[in-house]
Amino acid sequence: MTDQAYLCLDNISKAYPLKEGTWIKTTAWLRAVNNVTLNIFRGETVGLVGESGCGKSTLGKIACGLDKPTQGEVILSGEKIGSTNDLLKSRKIQMIFQDPFSSLNPRQKVRNIVSEPMRIHKLGSKKEILDRTSSLLEKVGLSSIHMPRYPHEFSGGQRQRIAIARAISVDPDMVVCDEPVSALDVSVQAQILKLLKKLQQDLNLSYLFISHDLSVVKYLCSRIAVMYLGELVEIAAKKELYTTPCHPYTRALLAAVPVPDPAIKSRALLVKSEPPNPLSPPPGCHFHPRCPEKMAICSRKSPGLTHISPNQSVRCFLYE
Ligand code: SF4
Numbered sequence: 444m445t446d447q448a449y450l451c452l453d454n455i456s457k458a459y460p461l462k463e464g465t466w467i468k469t470t471a472w473l474r475a476v477n478n479v480t481l482n483i484f485r486g487e488t489v490g491l492v493g494e495s496g497c498g499k500s501t502l503g504k505i506a507c508g509l510d511k512p513t514q515g516e517v518i519l520s521g522e523k524i525g526s527t528n529d530l531l532k533s534r535k536i537q538m539i540f541q542d543p544f545s546s547l548n549p550r551q552k553v554r555n556i557v558s559e560p561m562r563i564h565k566l567g568s569k570k571e572i573l574d575r576t577s578s579l580l581e582k583v584g585l586s587s588i589h590m591p592r593y594p595h596e597f598s599g600g601q602r603q604r605i606a607i608a609r610a611i612s613v614d615p616d617m618v619v620c621d622e623p624v625s626a627l628d629v630s631v632q633a634q635i636l637k638l639l640k641k642l643q644q645d646l647n648l649s650y651l652f653i654s655h656d657l658s659v660v661k662y663l664c665s666r667i668a669v670m671y672l673g674e675l676v677e678i679a680a681k682k683e684l685y686t687t688p689c690h691p692y693t694r695a696l697l698a699a700v701p702v703p704d705p706a707i708k709s710r711a712l713l714v715k716s717e718p719p720n721p722l723s724p725p726p727g728c729h730f731h732p733r734c735p736e737k738m739a740i741c742s743r744k745s746p747g748l749t750h751i752s753p754n755q756s757v758r759c760f761l762y763e
Contacts, residue, residue, distance in 0.1 A: 448482035448518075449649055450506060450536070450617060455479045455515035457501050461722070471722055475501040476512070477673040483617065488643065488650040490664035492657055492696065494718055498673040499653045503619045506651055507536040534564055537610040541622035543602035547594040553580070553605055554590035560613045579608040582645075583638060600631035604638065611642060617649040624659060636662055657700050661685060669693045672721060672729040680754035689757040691734050728760070736761060 457476040460469040475498040483489050491499045504510035505517065508524070517524045519535065537560075540546040547556055558576045561567065567575065577587040583604040594602055603623060610618050620639065624632040640663060642648060654660050660667055667684045669677040669692065677690040688694045716733050719725050725732050731741040740760055749762045 447484065449485045449487075449520060450483045450651075451516075451518040452479060452481045452502065452506060453516045453518055455502065455505055455512045455517070457498070457505060457510065458513045473722055474673055474724070475721070476505070478515075479670075479673075479675050481668055481675065481678070483649050483651055485616065485649055486643070486647050487666065488652055488664045490660035490667040491651060491653045491670060492655060492660055492667060493670035495655060496718065496721065497670045499670050500621050502670070503538065503621050503651060503653050507538045507619045508533075509538065534560070534613040535615055536617045536619065537613065537615040538619045538621065539603070539606050539610050539623045542626050543599055543606055544594075544626070546606055547602055549594050551593075552590065553585075553592055553594070553597075556594070556605060557608045557612055560609060564613055566613065575612070576608075579612055580605075582611075582642070583608045584634075598631075599627050600635060603627065603635050607635075607638065607642070611646065611648075614646075615648070617651070619651045619653070621653045622655070623652075625654065625656065632659065639663060657696055669696065672718065672724055674729065674758065675748075676730065676759070677755070677757045679756070683752065683755040687755075689751060689755065689762060690730075690759050691736050691761075692730050728758075 455476055456474070456478055458472040458474045461471045461473055462468060463470045479502060481489065491502065493499050501510060505512050519533065554573070554576055557579055558572050561572045561575065566572065576590065580586055580589055585601065585604055585608070589597075594605065597605065623639070624635050627635060636659065639650065643650060650663070652660060652663055661681065664681060666678065666680050668675050669690060671692050677684070677688070677693045684693065685697070688697055719729065719732060725742070727740070727742040727744050728734070728737070728746055731737045734741065738760060746758050746760045746763060748756050748758050750756045751762055
């Protein structure tokens with residue numbers, strides 16, 4: 444399976460040193476990502492969900508070369524990536540960020556924002572780049588009349604369209620979308636999700652779609668990976684994850700999705716306490732202090748990944 448994947452994140456870990464004192468000593472390590480393996484295939488959308496601070500954005504940055512793993516390898520089209528620089532240079536993976544208000548340079552006109560990656564990668568003459576900028580803006584639902592304007596002249600949804608035009612300007616195979624709709628109104632969210640789906644069909648893009656919202660992920664993704672405190676705790680095809688979620692944390696996330704029917708009482712959130720401090724994660728299964736189904740073994744040993752079916756794997760003693 445690994446060698447067929449377009450992008451393979453192979454046993455990735457990332458730890459950040461925390462420094463203190465006059466001599467700037469490393470006093471602790473923050474383990475943001477722990478031994479994560481995730482494959483993404485051409486044309487596929489994989490959702491990566493979890494609470495904020497669980498390490499999903501760090502994994503997204505590693506996937507597109509904006510951060511370097513402490514351990515593990517990034518394999519692109521079957522080739523090991525030697526350094527994060529290789530990934531940045533390859534232009535095959537691009538990223539869309541959460542906040543369209545801060546991800547665009549406020550001092551640059553839209554024309555320059557969208558065309559900059561093409562100029563950096565020398566993808567044509569000045570005129571060719573200008574023509575492509577205009578057609579990219581049309582592709583994302585804007586037009587060439589927006590080229591001389593600045594980001595502050597646009598709404599949040601329009602800014603995210605500009606960010607998407609910029610991301611696809613260099614013809615990537617894959618886009619890492621880091622919470623691309625969470626800063627937008629619900630009605631605008633639907634439009635941006637529809638646009639991402641259409642672009643995927645037109646350009647055969649793969650997406651790694653990072654979100655804390657399982658209803659958003661359901662619309663776009665064919666497979667979903669659930670992350671808790673730096674580890675993948677469940678990976679499943681969409682149908683399996685939404686009909687037979689296995690990990691107690693996945694079930695808690697699904698229970699927390701609001702039901703759009705006032706006649707149906709909102710289901711109780713199974714997980715009540717706050718996530719533990721990632722600087723001192725609990726021993727054994729990291730989820731055990733919050734787990735309604737914990738057993739004696741859960742605080743002593745860490746569960747491995749169990750393959751329940753070809754489409755579903757879970758890290759939990761209930762299935763070992
Ligand atoms: Fe809960 Fe134990 Fe499964 Fe962890 S391993 S999720 S504590 S049942």
